[in-house]
Amino acid sequence: MASSDVKPKSISCAKKWSEEIENLYRFQQAGYRDESEYKQVKQVSMRKRQGPRKMLCRADWGNEQPLSEVDRWPETGYVKKLQRRDNTFYYYNKQRECDDKEVHKVKIYVY
Secondary structure (H helix, E strand, O other): OOHHHOOOOEEEEOOOOOHHHHHHHHHHHOOOOOHHHHHHHHOOOOOEOOOOOOOOOHHHOOOOOEOOOOEEOOOOOOEEEEEOOOOOEEEOOOOOOOOHHHHHHOEEEEO
């Protein structure tokens, strides 16, 4: 099975808040199951930045930076910014955003 065809084997709902649940909540708000689906759809680590080529010396040719991994807050490790499928962005705070009343809505996918 190719990595682009990965489907979850099972799904469960979160019962209690944790840092993992917080990040899943943020991915699911943006329309993705989890980080792996986000990377698959957006091809985060494989795609190069688009834009005008700057003047580079020969030693720098071909060494453009790939798109960074998912943006995270360094203090907490929570997801900072996600790009939705329609190419608009969601920006998240450093603090917890998934309230206790929202925790049960978060789905945990097992592959």
